[in-house]
Amino acid sequence: MLAQQIVSGLATGSLYALTAIGIVLIFRNTRTINLAQGDFSMIGAFVALVILEHSGGSLVVATLVTIVAVTALAVVVERLIMRPIEGSDWLTLFTATLGVFYILHGVAGWIWGRDTKSFPALFSSAPLSIGGTLISQAHLFNILVAAVVGGILYLFFRFTKPGIAMRAITEDPVAAQLMGIPVRSIVLLTWAVGGVLAAISGILLAPLVYVSTQMMDGVLVKGYVGAVFGGLYSLPGAVIGSLIIGVAENLAGGYLGAQYKVTIAFVLIVLVLALKPRGLFGGKARREI
């Protein structure tokens, strides 16, 4: 029972991690707390649903179209809304993303309606038994996808020129400019990566939470709390934070009652901010990847 709670907590947590990583990436290169990160996923879930209905149920096609569409959405938000106010104080940037949050909620409701729609399950509900612990196929798949995405990001930040440039901009945007790094293009790329992550998490979450305009509201909060665990800078910190939240809320839900699931995320954020205001890893609000 306990092992099972923990495994399914890790599965949920790995989905929160996708949102948390998106928040951290955009924050550390633009000082923007992107409240629209969750809505990128929400729009993605609706797009995936529409494509599934019109493509005869091809998940591959739906995934690819969704990734392209959500990435384009993130790029448009950066170019039209965030770039004109680049360099503003964090509250201005934050408020702008709050505006995007409400606009996307409104637009999605206007196009697709306010009703909750079910999303076809990607896997049969028959659980697998791994070493005596039962785990649902969907949970296993989610953990695997999140791990692969994490691995790809690691390689991207370690070995590719744009990936290293993103870290350089996090460290010192002015020095990055002086080295000839086109900071604006890299910031745009950062938003695009955030869009890809949002698309993937939207598709993975859709069968679990159903598709609606508010489907990501709770996930956004938990992803944000996960990001705060890493001081909003550290990617491993954000991942570990998200996993902790996933497990903690699952245990709380299992042993204390379902109503404690949401509370636990807020309890954790208060604890982190009170005890480790710069994140779990750190004296210094700095990168480590």
Next chain:
Amino acid sequence: MLSLEAVEVGYGQIKALKGITLRVSDGQIVALLGANGAGKTTALRAISGLLRTSAGSISVDAVRLDRLAPEEIVRRGVVQVPEGRRVFAGLSVLENLRMGAYCRDGSIADDLERVYRYFPVLGQRRRQAGGSLSGGEQQMLAIGRALMARPKVLLLDEPSLGLAPKLVAEILKIIRTINADGVTVLLVEQNAYQALSIAHYSYVLRVGRVVLEGTAEELKDRNDVVRSYLGRQAAG
């Protein structure tokens, strides 16, 4: 040749540069001297495109720089080593150097070798984080990183700041070597005595204006004047 023609730069109402004209001929080391707040760093930031000029022109080999983005200026061969070194602390030495070559395509192996030849310590520490290096090593990394862009003109902002005298001498020696290898240098220094010892030509700035210029010998002969602009200590 890098040239500034009657360049003005203002921060709001205050003009930090009130029309300065200076030339850095190919193959030279030119020193830009002045006390704190004279406008030296402002001049470099304007050349690198971090600040917009309100009048005048900046050009290198007859190509206007003063409306270009910073990365385009780097691509035209004008690269700055900023004050305080500003190495990417969390990136490894090698990653810092790779970022210096960001605007270039193709292999950087030859350039890495060249930088490691100037600064062997960087080769030994290539896997270490930039922030873990000593102050002198960080200055070397900052210079090496800029060299990775294959600059025609290297802008150096206070490379001796905060370094022990022995290290200062070493850095100056390397700047001379880099210059002898064909890189034009514009050197901003508060430590006038050190800068004059390696510069072919110098300009002295005071509250946004060029108040004195000449070869090192001419300025050394006018030690009294230099001293009055730069302060006693600075003129040694």
